Structure formats: C-alpha cells, structure tokens
Amino acid sequence: MSPRPLAFFNARLVDPASRYDGPGALVVSNGRISHLVKGAEGLEGLSDEVLQIDAAGAMLAPGLVDLRVKTGEPGNEPKETLKSASLAAAAGGVTSIVVQPDTQPVADDPSVVDFVFRRARDIQLVHVYPAGAATKGLAGQVMAEIGLMREAGCVYVTNVDRPIVDSKVMRRLLAYAGGLGLLVSHRPVDPWLTAGASATESEFAGRAGLAGAPVVAEQIMLERDVALAELTGARLLADQVSAACALETLARAKARGVPILASCSINHLTFNELDIGDYRTFWKLDPPLRSEDDRQALIDAVRSGLVDIIVSAHCPAPAEDKRLPFDEAAAGSVGLETLLPALLTLHHEGRIPLIDLVRAVTLAPAEAIGLKAGRLAVGAPADLVLCDLGVPRLIDAERLTSKSKNSAFDGRRLQGQVRMTVVEGRVVYEG
Amino acid sequence: MTANAPGPEEVRKGTFRFPQRHFLSVFDLERPDVERLLDLAEGFVALNRQKAKKLDLLKGHTLINLFFEASTRTQSSFELAGKRLGADVVNMNPRTSSVAKGETLIDTAVTLNAMHPDILVVRHGASGAASLLSQKVSCSVVNAGDGQHEHPSQALLDALSLKRAFGRVEGLTVAICGDVLHSRVARSNVGMLGLLGARVRLVGPPTLIPSGADRWGVEIAHDLRTGLAGADVVMMLRLQLERMEGALVPSLREYFRLWGLDREKLARAAPHVRVMHPGPMNRGVEIDSDVADDLSVSLIQDQVEMGVAARMAILASMAARLDNG
Numbered sequence: 001m002s003p004r005p006l007a008f009f010n011a012r013l014v015d016p017a018s019r020y021d022g023p024g025a026l027v028v029s030n031g032r033i034s035h036l037v038k039g040a041e042g043l044e045g046l047s048d049e050v051l052q053i054d055a056a057g058a059m060l061a062p063g064l065v066d067l068r069v070k071t072g073e074p075g076n077e078p079k080e081t082l083k084s085a086s087l088a089a090a091a092g093g094v095t096s097i098v099v100q101p102d103t104q105p106v107a108d109d110p111s112v113v114d115f116v117f118r119r120a121r122d123i124q125l126v127h128v129y130p131a132g133a134a135t136k137g138l139a140g141q142v143m144a145e146i147g148l149m150r151e152a153g154c155v156y157v158t159n160v161d162r163p164i165v166d167s168k169v170m171r172r173l174l175a176y177a178g179g180l181g182l183l184v185s186h187r188p189v190d191p192w193l194t195a196g197a198s199a200t201e202s203e204f205a206g207r208a209g210l211a212g213a214p215v216v217a218e219q220i221m222l223e224r225d226v227a228l229a230e231l232t233g234a235r236l237l238a239d240q241v242s243a244a245c246a247l248e249t250l251a252r253a254k255a256r257g258v259p260i261l262a263s264c265s266i267n268h269l270t271f272n273e274l275d276i277g278d279y280r281t282f283w284k285l286d287p288p289l290r291s292e293d294d295r296q297a298l299i300d301a302v303r304s305g306l307v308d309i310i311v312s313a314h315c316p317a318p319a320e321d322k323r324l325p326f327d328e329a330a331a332g333s334v335g336l337e338t339l340l341p342a343l344l345t346l347h348h349e350g351r352i353p354l355i356d357l358v359r360a361v362t363l364a365p366a367e368a369i370g371l372k373a374g375r376l377a378v379g380a381p382a383d384l385v386l387c388d389l390g391v392p393r394l395i396d397a398e399r400l401t402s403k404s405k406n407s408a409f410d411g412r413r414l415q416g417q418v419r420m421t422v423v424e425g426r427v428v429y430e431g
Numbered sequence: 432m433t434a435n436a437p438g439p440e441e442v443r444k445g446t447f448r449f450p451q452r453h454f455l456s457v458f459d460l461e462r463p464d465v466e467r468l469l470d471l472a473e474g475f476v477a478l479n480r481q482k483a484k485k486l487d488l489l490k491g492h493t494l495i496n497l498f499f500e501a502s503t504r505t506q507s508s509f510e511l512a513g514k515r516l517g518a519d520v521v522n523m524n525p526r527t528s529s530v531a532k533g534e535t536l537i538d539t540a541v542t543l544n545a546m547h548p549d550i551l552v553v554r555h556g557a558s559g560a561a562s563l564l565s566q567k568v569s570c571s572v573v574n575a576g577d578g579q580h581e582h583p584s585q586a587l588l589d590a591l592s593l594k595r596a597f598g599r600v601e602g603l604t605v606a607i608c609g610d611v612l613h614s615r616v617a618r619s620n621v622g623m624l625g626l627l628g629a630r631v632r633l634v635g636p637p638t639l640i641p642s643g644a645d646r647w648g649v650e651i652a653h654d655l656r657t658g659l660a661g662a663d664v665v666m667m668l669r670l671q672l673e674r675m676e677g678a679l680v681p682s683l684r685e686y687f688r689l690w691g692l693d694r695e696k697l698a699r700a701a702p703h704v705r706v707m708h709p710g711p712m713n714r715g716v717e718i719d720s721d722v723a724d725d726l727s728v729s730l731i732q733d734q735v736e737m738g739v740a741a742r743m744a745i746l747a748s749m750a751a752r753l754d755n756g
Contacts, residue, residue: 206643210580278559
C-alpha cells in the first residue's frame with residue numbers, strides 16, 4: 001500500500017541540482033516527487049486525499065546522503081544496530097546511509113552485503129547501502145570479491161580505517177574496481193608515521209604528553225593514491241581529508257584532471273585539537289582533530305568545492321570504550337543526528353552558502369555512488385528533509401537516538417531542528 | 432641547621448589551605464602557592480632530620496597510594512610523607528592485586544572511592560589518567576606521574592633542591608637534557624621553573640624533543656656542549672629505554688658519546704654548576720658515575736631527601752583544605 005500523498009507549501013526549497021534556493025511547493029505521490037513549484041505561487045487542485053503540510057518557511061531539501069556510517073551489525077550489536085542507526089538517521093534528516101564493512105564478520109563477501117540489504121529492507125526506515133571491503137578481512141593483501149559484492153548491492157569498496165599499504169594491491173584494486181565502474185574509497189594515512197599516535201603532532205599534544213603523528217602522514221599517502229588513480233584512470237574517493245597540506249595535494253590532482261573526489265567529516269569542520277582539552281575522549285577521533293589552521297583550510301576547501309562531500313563519520317562507541325585514558329580510548333563520534341544542525345553552523349556564520357552545504361551532503365555523495373536521490377525534481381525519489389533552520393538547541397548526548405552516546409557535539413549549542421524526514425514518500429520521522 | 436630547626440608547632444603554623452581540591456599539574460599552580468609550599472617543605476626538611484619527626488596533621492585521614500606503574504622512590508616517598516604526618520597509608524598495587532584484574536582505571540577508582548579515602552596518590556602510564564580519575568572520585572587526587580604528561584611533585588622537590596642549593600630559583604639557567612619527549616619530569620619542570628623565573632633550556636637530539644617545544648617559552652639546543660654553556664643547573668633525564676620503540680637513537684653507546692654527561696662536557700657549564708637526575712639513573716647511558724657520585728656537584732641524593740619533604744608539604748596543605756572543608 002503506498003502512503004498518502006504529501007504536499008508541502010510555504011517552503012524554502014533548496015535544490016543543489018538546479019542551484020535553486022527560494023520559495024516553493026512540492027507534491028509527493030507514489031514515492032516520487034510528482035509536482036514542483038518554484039516561486040511564491042501555491043498549489044492548486046489538490047485532492048482531499050493529499051496531506052497538506054505548511055512548511056512555514058522551513059527548508060525543504062533532499063534528504064541527506066551519508067557515505068560513512070558505522071554500526072555494530074553484524075557482530076557488535078550493543079554498540080549500534082542497523083535499526084538504531086536508521087532511527088538516528090531519520091531523526092537527523094539523513095535518508096540514505098552507507099554502512100562500513102568493518103563488521104564481524106567483515107563485509108568482504110556477497111553474503112554479508114546481502115544480509116545488510118535484507119535487514120535494512122525489513123527495518124523500512126531509511127535507505128541503507130552497504131560498502132564492501134576492498135580487501136579480504138580488510139587485511140590489505142588480497143582483493144575481496146568486489147564484483148560479486150557489487151552484484152549484491154554494495155555501492156563502493158573501502159578498507160575503512162586501515163590503509164592499503166601495499167601499493168601493488170592498491171594499484172590492482174583501483175584498476176579492477178575501475179573496470180567495474182565501482183568507486184574506491186581510501187583513507188589517506190601513512191601507517192608508520194601514525195603508529196601508536198592518538199593525536200596530531202603539535203604544541204598542544206606535546207604539552208599534554210599525547211603521542212602525536214604529523215599531518216604529513218595524510219599527505220604522503222594521498223600523494224601515492226593520486227599517482228595511482230592517475231595511472232589507472234580509476235575513480236577514487238579520498239576519505240576524510242583533514243589536513244591543509246593534503247588539500248594542496250588534492251588541489252594539484254584536481255587541476256591535472258585526476259578522477260578524484262574528496263570527503264571530510266563534519267567533526268573536522270567543527271572542532272580543532274584544543275577541543276580535546278583535559279583529555280576528553282569524545283573528541284578522540286580518527287583522523288585526530290587538527291589545528292585551527294587546518295580547520296579553516298578545510299572550510300575554505302568545502303566552499304570552493306575542492307572537498308566535494310561531507311560525512312558524519314558516525315562511529316558509535318559504548319561508554320566503556322570511551323571512559324578510559326585518552327591513549328587507550330576508542331576513537332570516533334556518533335554524528336547522524338547532529339550532521340545537519342552542525343552543518344548549518346557554517347551557514348549561520350556566513351562561511352559557506354546554504355546551497356553548497358546542502359550539495360555536499362546530498363547531490364554530491366548521491367552522484368558519487370550513482371543514486372538518483374539528492375535532488376528536488378519531478379520524478380526524483382521523494383527522499384526529503386524539512387528543517388527549521390533557526391531553532392536553537394543544546395545537544396545532550398544522552399538524549400540522542402543512537403545506542404552509543406559518544407557525541408563530540410555533547411553540550412554544543414547548534415541551530416536547526418528537523419521537523420520531518422520523508423523516505424520514498426513515507427514519513428519516517430516527525431520532530 | 433639543626434640548632435634553629437623549627438619545632439612541630441612552628442611547622443604546623445606554616446601550613447596553608449591548598450587552593451585546589453586536586454594536585455594534578457604545575458600549570459594549575461600560582462607562584463604564591465608554590466612559594467608557600469616551598470617554605471613549608473623547608474620546615475619539613477629540618478623536621479625530618481630530627482629524631483622525633485612525626486606530626487599529626489593528617490591524623491584520621493586515609494591516603495591510598497595507587498601505583499599502576501612500578502616506582503620505588505616516589506611511592507615510598509609518598510608513603511613516608513603520609514606516615515610522618517600521621518595518616519593511615521595503604522599501598523595498592525593494581526599490577527599484582529586482584530583489584531584491577533579486567534577492571535578499567537575507572538572501575539578501580541570507583542571501588543577505592545567506596546572505601547572513603549581522603550587522598551588518592553596515583554601513578555599511571557597514560558597521559559591524563561590522574562585527571563580522568565579526579566573526575567570520578569570524591570576524594571583529593573595527587574598526580575604522581577601520568578604517562579608522558581606531568582609529575583608535579585617531582586618538579587616541586589626539584590625546585591626545593593635548587594632553592595636550598597642556590598638560595599633562589601629565579602634567574603638560574605637550567606639545562607634539561609636528554610629524553611624530553613617521553614619525560615613527564617621535563618614537562619612539569621618546564622612549567623615549574625618558568626613559574627619561578629628560571630631560564631629553561633631543553634637539550635637533546637631532535638628525535639627526543641617534542642614537536643612544538645619551541646613554543647613552550649624555552650630555549651632549545653640540539654648539541655649538549657652548546658646546551659650546557661654557562662648553565663647553573665644540569666638536569667639529566669632518564670633515557671626511557673622501555674619506551675624506545677621505533678629507534679629514536681641508534682644505540683646506547685652513541686647516545687652516551689653524544690648525550691651522556693661526563694666531566695668533559697660538564698666543564699662547559701658554569702663553575703658552580705649542580706647536576707640533578709630524577710632517578711632511577713642509567714649509569715653510563717645518560718650520566719657518567721664519576722659525575723653522578725661527586726657530592727660537590729651532584730644534587731641527586733638531596734633530591735631524594737627533598738622528595739619526602741616536598742610531598743609532606745603537598746599532603747599537609749591538602750589536608751588543611753580537607754579539614755576546613
């Protein structure tokens with residue numbers, strides 16, 4: 001049974017595909033956008049069956065597409081299940097999530113990819129797409145069955161947080177995946193320079209007695225990845241770029257026409273290393289938080305389009321993994337519910353135009369993995385978020401939907417409240 | 432000195448209420464507090480040399496020594512300090528006791544907290560561990576060394592040793608030499624000596640000087656002879672052999688040749704130079720026995736003696752806070 005048609009009016013439509021940011025109205029039926037009005041005129045001739053929603057000036061945008069989400073399913077369900085992550089996503093206006101393959105067992109096999117698909121289908125909340133492991137067991141040595149995983153529905157392959165050290169393996173992976181038209185995502189990080197480190201090497205880390213790794217660890221690996229992408233002509237996603245020096249590498253690569261995309265996490269756009277303060281482990285992240293100069297360079301890179309995609313880097317960790325000395329604590333922060341309001345900070349501060357921010361979490365990631373979502377257009381999937389941009393909020397990690405409460409945004413004042421999240425025409429969240 | 436040594440009553444009058452609940456970092460301290468701690472500690476030095484050295488300033492208080500890392504001198508120093516002040520002292524050894532098997536630092540802290548100690552003295556191998564603990568317990572926490580971060584009571588006893596040897600700390604040029612990277616003693620001393628107005632120089636190979644140390648308000652030298660030039664005090668650091676993963680120096684013999692303190696290199700320093708070492712020493716690695724054992728130059732024995740007095744001063748002023756709420 002298809003859900004009741006919806007009509008939104010008095011909305012501020014933000015559509016990165018047509019670069020439209022202005023008043024408008026929109027009708028959803030049969031899971032798709034069936035009618036779209038850009039401008040102040042309203043909707044006429046709607047049947048009684050249609051549920052009419054007065055947006056009262058709130059932003060109506062494509063639902064967010066988050067390319068980097070970790071859950072604990074299968075294998076570590078106390079951390080986060082596909083269902084709890086889906087609920088968190090819906091609450092955050094995220095309508096598509098790509099779950100990482102570093103589960104137990106590792107999603108390096110079509111059966112695990114298929115399992116994730118079937119679980120998500122049964123949950124019926126947001127779209128859940130699996131990313132496949134690039135190498136067997138994520139060991140970085142032997143290519144996984146990426147062709148079979150693609151048939152099973154994986155949207156890209158990645159080695160998650162463990163870089164593929166062997167350049168020959170990486171070269172073959174890029175060439176092979178490129179032949180299948182499958183995107184390869186790779187975290188640029190030199191594992192030798194970063195061994196044992198829990199922070200960015202800096203004056204702060206030195207004083208705090210934290211083992212630090214220099215930012216060039218990111219640049220060195222990115223230089224290699226760029227060279228291999230150029231050699232193979234394959235599409236590469238540089239996963240979570242965070243250092244200014246790596247952005248220079250990225251800029252040179254893009255200027256030469258290397259087929260490379262880059263993402264960054266909302267955390268690195270929001271925080272710097274000083275947020276770690278008195279060894280606060282919610283701010284222990286991977287990559288570790290950088291200097292304020294790096295953060296500013298990253299914001300500039302998003303504004304200029306050098307960095308294409310923003311991710312939540314949602315990484316649930318239970319309290320017992322965070323309530324440890326900094327060096328011993330797990331890295332990562334949950335982020336699905338705070339991604340949109342945190343992003344809006346950059347809009348409210350006038351740093352990045354709203355439409356460009358929306359693009360980096362909708363159209364850009366959707367296009368990177370070949371989804372039709374991420375746009376407001378007649379015939380496009382009705383994956384939508386309705387958000388009051390100005391509503392102030394004090395984030396309380398304990399009240400987040402995720403099973404794990406390790407949010408770097410705990411105690412942060414943000415603006416922006418999701419009023420409604422729609423997936424294929426179904427209302428999956430109302431705030 | 433014994434002739435005009437202060438009696439227990441005079442020392443008691445010198446105690447003051449410590450301004451913070453915990454003693455975690457020298458960067459939390461203000462200069463007047465440090466000066467009062469040093470004055471108080473001087474009284475304890477004299478007292479400790481007398482036959483009747485027991486006071487009751489900590490009477491009725493319980494002090495738990497919680498040492499996750501092995502330590503002989505710091506642990507026994509805190510134990511003696513606590514006992515001389517009349518506290519009930521318990522040594523917990525989480526490495527061998529059943530307290531911490533499979534337990535996290537916080538589980539252990541919560542367990543101990545339920546026993547209602549007044550002061551918890553903690554050493555742990557992770558930076559920030561004492562601070563983390565202090566957030567989870569209701570008693571006062573004294574940081575007796577957290578990873579590569581700080582060792583504030585060591586910095587106080589070093590300042591006390593210097594004050595007694597030179598009559599002042601202000602204006603002294605202190606060269607801290609060797610493995611600064613892994614040294615919590617160096618970090619605490621940079622803060623403490625800076626607070627008291629000394630000039631600090633960090634001397635060591637670039638692989639053993641933390642990145643960004645040039646912005647700590649210190650001078651940096653990558654050559655021992657240059658670094659020692661004109662120094663009033665040479666503070667040698669223990670080469671952390673157990674933390675030398677990743678080959679930061681090629682070999683111990685090369686280290687001794689380039690960075691070990693011997694007579695010849697020490698001759699570059701001021702004629703009245705005094706040598707310190709937080710112990711335990713690696714003889715023939717960072718320091719030549721010839722220098723370490725020369726009592727006209729070495730303050731190393733004094734440091735151990737000052738350790739008890741400095742820790743008594745810390746505990747007494749914390750107890751004053753406990754007693755006065």
